[in-house]
Amino acid sequence: MLIDRGATTTNFMIDLGAQPAAAAYSMIQFTYYGIIVGTMAVLASRQYRLSIGLQRLPAGCLVVGAILGVALCVVVLIMDIAHVAGRVDVMADVSIAYGPLYILTFLFLCVGLAGQPTVRYLSARRRAARTRTLIKELSPAWRAATIVRPGLSQTDAASVQTDSLEAQLHRQVVEIRDAMIDPRVSFSLSASDRLVLERAERHLLGTDGARLHTTVAPATRRKSQRGAA
Incomplete structure (x- = not known):
């Protein structure tokens, strides 16, 4: 104006x-x-x-x-x-x-x-590719774990088919851990499978970096040792 x-x-x-x-x-x-x-x-x-x-x-x-x-x-x-x-x-x-x-x-x-x-x-694409790789690498140990201790994957197969990749990997990790700590069954992992399991856990937690590796890995190894015992 x-x-x-x-x-x-x-x-x-x-x-x-x-x-x-x-x-x-x-x-x-x-x-x-x-x-x-x-x-x-x-x-x-x-x-x-x-x-x-x-x-x-x-x-x-x-x-x-x-x-x-x-x-x-x-x-x-x-x-x-x-x-x-x-x-x-x-x-x-x-x-x-x-x-x-x-x-x-x-x-x-x-x-x-x-x-x-x-x-x-x-x-997201890179993470999905890494998730698929970890699922493939962890599958033999997971199948062995569910043989000695059947988990949700056997009772709710329809749900597993529709799970996301992250959920599939998470379920594998949980069922392997359950088999390792369940005193009613005898299940342990080889050193290589244990490393894959730890990598999968860090991947799911988003702590793949070296800085967080030093804090997450020791705790994971202690859990693995207790499960193997």
Whole structure:
């Protein structure tokens, strides 16, 4: 309402930025943008610290894109102030950074936002493939365990057919463990089968990393030893 717009223009700030109202409009808008992308940078950096491997890539791109976005907002604010103050030379000098910052901000934010579902999809496929491998490797020990101690798989076969891969692996682990600790039957695992069982347990718990391996594996081995005894 306070801007003297004159004829229609497609270069709003270039043509009208010398007016205080237009400068205020742009500065309020880009201050808001700066707060938003600055908050995104904080949240994405936290996500980056909590992520591992390929999952860090989208979060890292969001951090970079958000930082570039904040820098872009600062550049726009400087240009607005310089324009309304009549320092067109300063505005022209600062505007050199506007184009590259705009493009890089756009690219990094797009890659970061699109990369999150892509990484989740690839991670899910990789986890499913690993689950299938563990089911196949654990099947001989599981069949041996259910021979000496029939479990839910024998009494509820229809349910097993519709279970997810994670549920099938979980059922195998539980039934093997049940056979190992049941004093009424005699069942033990070979060293190689025990390692597969421990890998399956860590996989189900999501603790495949080396950092958590040192805390999970000893407890698992103690359980195995008690079951074998």
